[in-house]
Amino acid sequence: SQQGEEDPQALSIQEGENATMNCSYKTSINNLQWYRQNSGRGLVHLILIRSNEREKHSGRLRVTLDTSKKSSSLLITASRAADTASYFCATDAEWDQGGSEKLVFGKGTKLTVNP
């Protein structure tokens, strides 16, 4: 399966520390997306990074992509209690029977930021 796999499965840090989550995938991709899910809520899109990009920033978020290692990382700097959530990567490069690209989600990293 093309499914991205996040690592670690769970991460617990103190407020103010940085949090790094990783996503590995198996075959070449065109795009990789990161999403956040608060407990009992839907997913919220954070960042999309294309295969020809190495790094993207959005506020306190930094995403890197290393296509040679087939991996991506999401860094949250100066974390806050409100960052407590599960974080998912989603990768493409799978195709359905109709010839459309599929977005496949990993199982997520559960981040807990302690006040």
Added chain:
Amino acid sequence: DGGITQSPKYLFRKEGQNVTLSCEQNLNHDAMYWYRQDPGQGLRLIYYSQIVNDFQKGDIAEGYSVSREKKESFPLTVTSAQKNPTAFYLCASSIVRRSNQPQHFGDGTRLSIL
């Protein structure tokens, strides 16, 4: 504000009963999706629709059915043929069905068996 509305938030199903989950969007998106999320798991695609009056099976369509009669609406029916329906169901939409488009999600419906 534009967004996706799922209802109800909680739903209980009796044995042999079909139940329908509602999903409405006012983002003017062409593509809509239904996902199933089990505890500690990622999202699995049930059905998707790229345009009105068209929909396709995803990876786990058995025991589910959908319709797309209006651009704004994509209801999901969990039929009695779905033997393990207890899960968190998420509806999403995107401008078009391409991997370079972010998906926008509703806040989900949690379905349980009575």
